[in-house]
Amino acid sequence: MPTLFTDPRSGGVKKSSGVNVLPIVAEVWTQVRDDSNSDVDWLIASFDGSSKTDITVISSGSGGLEKCASSLPENVACYGGIKLKTGRFVTFCYAPEGCSVMVRGRGVLNVLEGSDREIVMKPGLTEENLI
Structure with a gap:
């Protein structure tokens, strides 16, 4: 599923970002959003191996924001989503200092529908210090 962005110079025409989010990402997000599933409450997605276009799930599990x-x-x-203890859903992006500048701006997970907002993820983030 390609991600899309709208270029303001184009009058609102949507163009492909060149990133292909593999179906497994949306499938795992559905598991995260399923209230009856306690095995998965977060997912992390990133580029599939050495691919510069395909994004797949690289990790998922339970334990909330802290474990993610x-x-x-x-x-x-990487990019992903989490079900918070409050029952709300957030998506995130994470770009550590050591990653390539080209990779930092490429992936946008607009396939994670139903999130309340996007947060900037960092190691050690907890729900208590989430602003």
Whole structure:
């Protein structure tokens, strides 16, 4: 599923970002959003291996924001979503200092429908210090 962005210079015409979010990402997000599923409440997605266009799930699990934050990969830009203890859903982007500048701006997970807002993820983030 390609991600799309709207270029303000184009009068609102949507163009492909060149990123292909694999179907597994939306499938795992559905599991995160399923209240009857306690096995998965977060997911982390990033580029599939050496691909520069395909985004797939690289990790998922339970344990909320804290577990997700502690599972972030080093030097890899990633994106994902979390079900908070409050029952709300947030999406996030994470771009550590060591990752490529080109990779930082490429992925946008607009396939994660139903989130309340997007947060900037960082290691050690907790729901208590989430602003």
